[in-house]
Amino acid sequence: TIIVDRLGNGHFSTIQSAIDSVASYNKNWVYIYVMAGTYREKVKITSDKPFIVLKGEGQKNTFVEWHDHDSSAESPTFTTMADNVVVKSISFRNTYNNNRNANSMEAAVAAMIFGDRSYFYDVGFFGLQDTLWDGQGRHYFKSCTIQGAMDFIFGTGQSLYEDCTISAIGANLGPGIIGFITAQGRTNPNDANGFVFKHCNIVGNGTTYLGRPWRGYARVLFYDTKISNIIQPLGWQPWDFAGHEDHITFAEYGNSGPGSDTSKRVSWLKKLDSSTVSKLATTSFIDTEGWLNTLTQL
Numbered sequence: 595t596i597i598v599d600r601l602g603n604g605h606f607s608t609i610q611s612a613i614d615s616v617a618s619y620n621k622n623w624v625y626i627y628v629m630a631g632t633y634r635e636k637v638k639i640t641s642d643k644p645f646i647v648l649k650g651e652g653q654k655n656t657f658v659e660w661h662d663h664d665s666s667a668e669s670p671t672f673t674t675m676a677d678n679v680v681v682k683s684i685s686f687r688n689t690y691n692n693n694r695n696a697n698s699m700e701a702a703v704a705a706m707i708f709g710d711r712s713y714f715y716d717v718g719f720f721g722l723q724d725t726l727w728d729g730q731g732r733h734y735f736k737s738c739t740i741q742g743a744m745d746f747i748f749g750t751g752q753s754l755y756e757d758c759t760i761s762a763i764g765a766n767l768g769p770g771i772i773g774f775i776t777a778q779g780r781t782n783p784n785d786a787n788g789f790v791f792k793h794c795n796i797v798g799n800g801t802t803y804l805g806r807p808w809r810g811y812a813r814v815l816f817y818d819t820k821i822s823n824i825i826q827p828l829g830w831q832p833w834d835f836a837g838h839e840d841h842i843t844f845a846e847y848g849n850s851g852p853g854s855d856t857s858k859r860v861s862w863l864k865k866l867d868s869s870t871v872s873k874l875a876t877t878s879f880i881d882t883e884g885w886l887n888t889l890t891q892l
């Protein structure tokens with residue numbers, strides 16, 4: 595167990611120096627506890643550092659902040675490339691556009707996740723455009739908060755988001771600009787990835803679509819989710835794939851709240867039957883091997 599305390603009362607005063615102290619190709623779980631406070635640094639778990647549990651003192655108590663922008667790959671405040679990673683009770687913010695300021699809006703990623711078998715519990719992600727790059731691998735987000743306005747949950751991850759708060763702050767885009775919550779990147783019809791939101795809560799200001807396809811076979815399901823009145827009646831946009839909407843799987847099932855009315859949605863909204871929905875909206879969508887059992891017990 596490694597303690598990080600920015601005031602100097604731990605083993606390290608920065609999170610990155612604690613991660614750097616873990617041996618490459620480490621095989622045993624290493625706990626890194628980050629005491630409350632705001633850590634102004636970029637943090638990266640490279641692919642040779644698996645089996646790390648990074649744990650703060652609460653989503654509202656331990657913050658990691660940086661302010662890079664422009665390049666999605668270079669801007670993230672937090673990057674994790676390793677398999678088998680657990681992150682708990684901590685928030686990552688890209689301060690370039692969050693809080694809103696005079697900066698023009700640019701891609702400014704708060705977290706980029708490219709490892710397989712990753713579990714996030716009680717984690718906050720704060721940005722405006724491209725907040726959470728759910729890039730690749732199987733991921734479980736439980737009781738997390740994701741805030742942004744433009745394509746702010748994007749990528750090719752195979753992910754279940756359960757009991758999460760989606761904070762869509764479209765009002766920060768300025769008058770007349772409509773946001774997008776998701777931009778999912780599934781590229782081929784047989785790819786296993788997609789974003790499933792289960793039992794989440796969509797709140798915020800301004801107005802937003804639920805998503806648009808970043809790639810041609812994008813797949814997103816909102817299930818049993820409370821949706822506030824900020825959603826555009828059409829719900830979704832085809833972006834570069836107009837004319838090929840039949841390849842896209844955008845679905846809504848069993849949601850509630852004023853934004854959940856699907857009567858004015860795009861005609862190509864996918865109608866999934868309940869057995870397909872129950873296959874997607876369960877942990878077996880991301881785990882048929884039992885890895886999640888191990889990670890959620892750490």
Ligand SMILES: *[C@@H]1O[C@H](CO)[C@@H](O)[C@H](O)[C@H]1NC(C)=O
Pocket residue numbers: 763765766798799
């Ligand atoms: C939208 O909500 C966010 C989060 O609560 C807040 O910081 C922001 O000021 C709001 N924007 C406007 C224009 O009201």
